[in-house]
Amino acid sequence: xxxxxxxxxxVLSLLWLVYLKAHGWTLKQGQKGFIYIVVVSAVIAxxxxxxxxxTGRGNL
Numbered sequence: 001x002x003x004x005x006x007x008x009x010x011v012l013s014l015l016w017l018v019y020l021k022a023h024g025w026t027l028k029q030g031q032k033g034f035i036y037i038v039v040v041s042a043v044i045a046x047x048x049x050x051x052x053x054x055t056g057r058g059n060l
Contacts, residue, residue, distance in 0.1 A: 008041055
């Protein structure tokens with residue numbers, strides 16, 4: 001499952017892009033949303049990395 005974690009930011013970015021286009025906004029206007037997506041995805045990645053390190057399951 002960890003192998004597919006890169007899909008989270010891709011899906012979130014795609015959904016955000018669809019939302020922006022549906023409401024007639026530009027990418028420049030939605031830039032802050034993409035930044036939030038990157039930050040949230042990074043937090044998720046760090047959390048899972050720390051949990052794997054703490055539990056000793058890093059070699060799966």
